[in-house]
Amino acid sequence: xxxxxxxxxxxxxxxxxxxxxxxxxxxxxxxxxxxxxxxxxxxxxxxxxxxxxxxxxxxxxxxxxxxxxxxxxxxxxxxxxxxxxxxxxxxxxxxxxxxxxxxxxxxxxxxxxxxxxxxxxxxxxxxxxxxxxxxxxxxxxxxxxxxxxxxxxxxxxxxxxxxxxxxxxxxxxxxxxxxxxxxxxxxxxxxxxxxxxxxxxxxxxxxxxxxxxxxxxxxxxxxxxxxxxxxxxxxxxxxxxxxxxxxxxxxxxxxxxxxxxxxxxxxxxxxxxxxxxxxxxxxxxxxxxxxxxxxxxxxxxxxxxxxxxxxxxxxxxxxxxxxxxxxxxxxxxxxxxxxxxxxxxxxxxxxxxxxxxxxxxxxxxxxxxxxxxxxxxxxxxxxxxxxxxxxxxxxxxxxxxxxxxxxxxxxxxxxxxxxxxxxxxxxxxxxxxxxxxxxxxxxxxxxxxxxxxxxxxxxxxxxxxxxxxxxxxxxxxxxxxxxx
Amino acid sequence: xxxxxxxxxxxxxxxxxxxxxxxxxxxxxxxxxxxxxxxxxxxxxxxxxxxxxxxxxxxxxxxxxxxxxxxxxxxxxxxxxxxxxxxxxxxxxxxxxxxxxxxxxxxxxxxxxxxxxxxxxxxxxxxxxxxxxxxxxxxxxxxxxxxxxxxxxxxxxxxxxxxxxxxxxxxxxxxxxxxxxxxxxxxxxxxxxxxxxxxxxxxxxxxxxxxxxxxxxxxxxxxxxxxxxxxxxxxxxxxxxxxxxxxxxxxxxxxxxxxxxxxxxxxxxxxxxxxxxxxxxxxxxxxxxxxxxxxxxxxxxxxxxxxxxxxxxxxxxxxxxxxxxxxxxxxxxxxxxxxxxxxxxxxxxxxxxxxxxxxxxxxxxxxxxxxxxxxxxxxxxxxxxxxxxxxxxxxxxxxxxxxxxxxxxxxxxxxxxxxxxxxxxxxxxxxxxxxxxxxxxxxxxxxxxxx
Numbered sequence: 056x057x058x059x060x061x062x063x064x065x066x067x068x069x070x071x072x073x074x075x076x077x078x079x080x081x082x083x084x085x086x087x088x089x090x091x092x093x094x095x096x097x098x099x100x101x102x103x104x105x106x107x108x109x110x111x112x113x114x115x116x117x118x119x120x121x122x123x124x125x126x127x128x129x130x131x132x133x134x135x136x137x138x139x140x141x142x143x144x145x146x147x148x149x150x151x152x153x154x155x156x157x158x159x160x161x162x163x164x165x166x167x168x169x170x171x172x173x174x175x176x177x178x179x180x181x182x183x184x185x186x187x188x189x190x191x192x193x194x195x196x197x198x199x200x201x202x203x204x205x206x207x208x209x210x211x212x213x214x215x216x217x218x219x220x221x222x223x224x225x226x227x228x229x230x231x232x233x234x235x236x237x238x239x240x241x242x243x244x245x246x247x248x249x250x251x252x253x254x255x256x257x258x259x260x261x262x263x264x265x266x267x268x269x270x271x272x273x274x275x276x277x278x279x280x281x282x283x284x285x286x287x288x289x290x291x292x293x294x295x296x297x298x299x300x301x302x303x304x305x306x307x308x309x310x311x312x313x314x315x316x317x318x319x320x321x322x323x324x325x326x327x328x329x330x331x332x333x334x335x336x337x338x339x340x341x342x343x344x345x346x347x348x349x350x351x352x353x354x355x356x357x358x359x360x361x362x363x364x365x366x367x368x369x370x371x372x373x374x375x376x377x378x379x380x381x382x383x384x385x386x387x388x389x390x391x392x393x394x395x396x397x398x399x400x401x402x403x404x405x406x407x408x409x410x411x412x413x414x415x416x417x418x419x420x421x422x423x424x425x426x427x428x429x430x431x432x433x434x435x436x437x438x439x440x441x442x443x444x445x446x447x448x449x450x451x452x453x454x455x456x457x458x459x460x461x462x463x464x465x466x467x468x469x470x471x472x473x474x475x476x477x478x479x480x481x482x483x484x485x486x487x488x489x490x491x492x493x494x495x496x497x498x499x500x501x502x503x504x505x506x507x508x509x510x511x512x513x514x515x516x517x518x519x520x521x522x523x524x525x526x527x528x529x530x531x532x533x534x535x536x537x538x539x
Numbered sequence: 540x541x542x543x544x545x546x547x548x549x550x551x552x553x554x555x556x557x558x559x560x561x562x563x564x565x566x567x568x569x570x571x572x573x574x575x576x577x578x579x580x581x582x583x584x585x586x587x588x589x590x591x592x593x594x595x596x597x598x599x600x601x602x603x604x605x606x607x608x609x610x611x612x613x614x615x616x617x618x619x620x621x622x623x624x625x626x627x628x629x630x631x632x633x634x635x636x637x638x639x640x641x642x643x644x645x646x647x648x649x650x651x652x653x654x655x656x657x658x659x660x661x662x663x664x665x666x667x668x669x670x671x672x673x674x675x676x677x678x679x680x681x682x683x684x685x686x687x688x689x690x691x692x693x694x695x696x697x698x699x700x701x702x703x704x705x706x707x708x709x710x711x712x713x714x715x716x717x718x719x720x721x722x723x724x725x726x727x728x729x730x731x732x733x734x735x736x737x738x739x740x741x742x743x744x745x746x747x748x749x750x751x752x753x754x755x756x757x758x759x760x761x762x763x764x765x766x767x768x769x770x771x772x773x774x775x776x777x778x779x780x781x782x783x784x785x786x787x788x789x790x791x792x793x794x795x796x797x798x799x800x801x802x803x804x805x806x807x808x809x810x811x812x813x814x815x816x817x818x819x820x821x822x823x824x825x826x827x828x829x830x831x832x833x834x835x836x837x838x839x840x841x842x843x844x845x846x847x848x849x850x851x852x853x854x855x856x857x858x859x860x861x862x863x864x865x866x867x868x869x870x871x872x873x874x875x876x877x878x879x880x881x882x883x884x885x886x887x888x889x890x891x892x893x894x895x896x897x898x899x900x901x902x903x904x905x906x907x908x909x910x911x912x913x914x915x916x917x918x919x920x921x922x923x924x925x926x927x928x929x930x931x932x933x934x935x936x937x938x939x940x941x942x943x944x945x946x947x948x949x950x951x952x953x954x955x956x957x958x959x960x961x962x963x964x965x966x967x968x969x970x971x972x973x974x975x976x977x978x979x980x981x982x983x984x985x986x987x988x989x990x
Contacts, residue, residue: 071616092790187871187872273570330873
């Protein structure tokens with residue numbers, strides 16, 4: 056039932072102070088709304104009950120193991136939420152003067168410095184509001200760099216075929232064209248193909264390392280040299296930074312610019328699809344182009360750096376300061392990890408991934424790259440099950456929902472057939488991983504003995520598989536009042 | 540170890556299962572030259588009590604004066620139930636609803652949100668959110684250029700009355716795709732975009748006209764005439780609106796003869812705290828005919844295998860994870876939790892509550908202006924009606940006046956000298972429904988003393 060179905064004319068929820076009579080008398084009639092907006096008229100209890108019940112139809116980290124590959128669904132510490140919600144932080148207006156903003160600016164400045172250190176980069180801007188906007192900022196900086204050098208021919212961006220979809224989409228938004236680079240049989244970039252692709256048209260290469268195949272790109276130093284020698288720059292997609300945090304740094308690998316997903320590596324919540332935060336870090340040659348605003352320090356005083364300080368900046372990506380509240384949560388988490396905690400993130404996320412991979416292999420599942428070490432995530436392919444039993448990766452994913460586990464990422468990356476991309480994160484305990492393996496074993500047995508149990512799954516969720524063709528064809532995208 | 544559950548026994552058993560001698564061995568595919576040791580510049584870890592003390596101190600360092608500053612971010616009362624429910628772990632710690640059977644809660648919230656926004660704007664479709672108002676405008680302009688097949692140009696008319704930071708963000712985001720943003724002057728008496736500003740472009744190939752309502756000065760634009768002008772030129776009308784104002788102002792879908800084509804703005808007034816600028820959310824609505832040009836996620840209602848109603852992400856062929864380089868945008872993560880809060884906010888207030896918030900904000904701003912302009916040398920800059928902001932001319936530089944007000948515990952508004960030097964000593968003020976008569980008197984007294 057929708058909230059609209061519970062509406063009754065004249066019923067009220069929270070009642071604000073009444074406006075004086077004729078409050079709107081100075082607004083000309085033709086600029087006024089003629090009919091009340093079609094919002095629900097419900098009581099406060101109805102609202103609380105309706106949305107509490109809806110929340111209970113969700114899987115979430117707080118309720119279920121959520122091993123979505125490339126999404127880093129780790130625990131979101133409660134303390135980060137509580138402290139970012141202190142009244143002083145919530146009440147601060149984005150345009151409040153610096154004199155009454157030193158506490159907030161200090162948090163941002165500290166986080167910039169910490170991220171600089173863990174990435175091995177020269178400078179950081181926190182303003183991008185999600186990973187894709189961080190990618191945009193990075194590629195726009197690469198574009199601005201070449202333009203500033205009058206190198207207008209560099210309009211092509213190289214993207215491995217295993218890349219996230221945001222990579223090519225971002226390059227297009229920045230006015231580039233795309234050339235795909237294939238992956239070799241071991242999951243590394245095909246160096247011969249890359250050698251052939253680079254040239255005076257190359258603006259840069261976008262790379263995720265470890266890649267979306269769940270393995271570390273071992274030839275990264277050679278790749279960086281190839282691209283740099285051709286005059287291009289290297290972009291690091293930080294989606295998988297969790298795998299190397301405190302163990303290796305993109306700056307040392309030769310990357311010129313990168314983004315981080317604070318809602319992955321730094322434990323801020325995903326909120327059912329956001330908000331995230333996608334800070335960018337750059338080396339010295341791209342520093343003049345960083346997006347504004349970010350925070351500088353003069354003596355003991357923090358201040359915004361804006362257009363006047365950074366005339367070559369690619370500009371502003373939002374009206375104010377990105378997702379400031381998300382940045383605060385990440386800062387709190389980073390301070391709790393501290394120096395020793397950064398490396399533990401990589402160690403235990405990698406331990407969990409390799410353990411889960413080993414146990415699934417023992418249970419008879421096929422790793423996509425059996426001779427490689429897993430990073431913080433790995434791929435198994437269900438090609439064999441699809442061929443012999445007619446049970447697909449989608450069927451496994453849906454049956455997992457019945458057994459109390461969120462599905463891994465399915466059908467991505469595109470180059471591994473019938474794949475599950477599995478990322479357990481460091482915050483899961485061993486028993487939870489063992490439970491997941493047991494569920495996978497059970498589904499395998501069902502696939503062999505009672506396949507309809509798997510093909511028809513889920514059976515025990517609020518809905519069964521949905522008719523997505525109908526959703527796209529009939530396009531019911533909004534409830535409408537009956538009279539219109 | 541904070542947030543890591545492994546006991547020493549776990550680690551031993553797990554390494555044995557893997558066949559690795561140590562945790563370090565798990566990184567043996569990273570070339571040794573790239574491995575790092577501990578990073579000395581990072582601070583030592585803080586425990587929960589220590590980090591609480593640090594953050595409480597930082598929050599306390601920033602006083603919260605009585606706020607009459609708007610300029611795109613507005614202090615409104617947020618009912619307690621909004622964040623009590625939105626912060627539930629089932630909403631807070633869920634991912635994008637790619638597995639609909641395990642995400643019906645988030646999906647239905649998004650569908651209800653889309654419905655509320657479509658109703659408020661009187662448009663057919665709303666997406667499930669973009670990042671903020673500035674970036675939503677950028678996406679709206681890119682969408683307008685894609686959608687307007689009658690125009691071969693990428694030229695877009697943008698009034699100077701539009702928020703200056705929106706104009707900058709939009710420019711930064713769209714300029715690499717060759718869009719040309721042409722600024723339109725405003726009427727020096729009314730503070731609106733007059734017909735005369737459009738006249739030079741009559742008959743030219745223009746892809747879209749941006750129409751703010753209210754505009755950055757708080758002033759109400761003649762939206763019907765602007766919309767009709769755009770359509771006569773075969774340009775799309777892109778509305779940028781304050782969502783609270785929609786409770787009392789004509790919705791964009793009813794502007795002029797045919798209504799606006801695309802509507803965007805910042806949803807912050809619907810349940811998002813000021814919070815230094817974010818997270819807020821951008822909203823984007825459009826006519827049915829442009830839906831396939833829309834960026835961002837869309838939720839649709841459908842049925843499951845048993846014919847039971849349910850919700851799912853739909854029209855994903857527009858999006859980067861399917862279409863890659865041919866997607867309508869690169870956006871992936873959006874502002875889902877903020878939209879959850881907005882849905883709760885709108886459900887709690889209902890049509891009449893929202894109307895009261897809008898009307899009280901309007902009335903408070905009028906009362907504030909009336910009181911402040913009693914101070915000698917202070918006058919209204921423009922003579923047209925406003926929503927909940929207005930520009931005052933001052934006898935002294937606004938920066939100095941704001942400093943003086945701050946000493947009285949009043950955050951007095953936005954200094955326009957940087958963005959609109961031609962206005963002279965001018966200040967943009969805002970009084971929402973959160974202010975009572977005593978607050979207005981306090982501002983007036985502080986201003987009188989400061990001047």
